[in-house]
Amino acid sequence: MDAHATYLFTYGTLMQGFDNPFAERLHNNSVFEGTGHFPGLLYLISWYPGAVFDADSPTKVHGEIYRLSSLEALIVELDDYEDVFEDENSSLYLRKTVSITKESGETVDCWVYLYNQPVTGLPLIEEGCFKRLG
Template identity: 75%
Template sequence: MDPHATYLFTYGTLQGFDNPFAGRLRENAVYEGRGYFSGLLYLISWYPGAVFDKNASSKVHGEIYRLTAPEALFVELDDYEDVFEDEKNSLYLRKTISITTENEASLDCWVYLYNQSVAGLPLIEDGRFKHSV
């Protein structure tokens, strides 16, 4: 995986929702299309959390953005996603994983993966977060 990837894969409140952080993403990135990765998507509260599992038969679906100013943007997004220096206390971790694009190509993207227990959380079975809560 490319630790210097300039792409971000979003599957939750950063994709197409009306909030300041989604707005900052749209201002500092170019939408590249839809994609997915193997894993599970859970409803945490009013927002989802994804767990990457390369062996899962289910997929997490979302959007791919090419970042125009990744360093500055990640400072803001890491804060939004509660990414801390102490990983065990972080709500999410920003990791680079391979995303399958709409045309079935692979692209290394940064993704915010859920970093807490998913025990008892409802699974979003189709892997698509809809702002319905």
């Protein structure tokens, strides 16, 4: 997968319809490319979700694909928002490249913030779509 992906896949509070400065910054510095999914599980962490990638999962995590126009500056800000630290063990999320399946069936490699803490006891969002909870 492309370690220098210029696409971002969001499945939580960075999606359209969420009112926060980081979502606004993302939407002002990217092009919405549509929706997609990847195999995995989506958990409700608190007022926000956390996704775990699992290539063998029968369930999918659904979200939105953005083509980033100012990758370097934006990624630093988003890493901060997602609590990505140099020490991966203390990071709330890790930014990884994942192959996302678009509605058309095509795939695109995207940066995705995957949850990096234990999920034991967390509620599973069974349909894999955080937006539907709102």
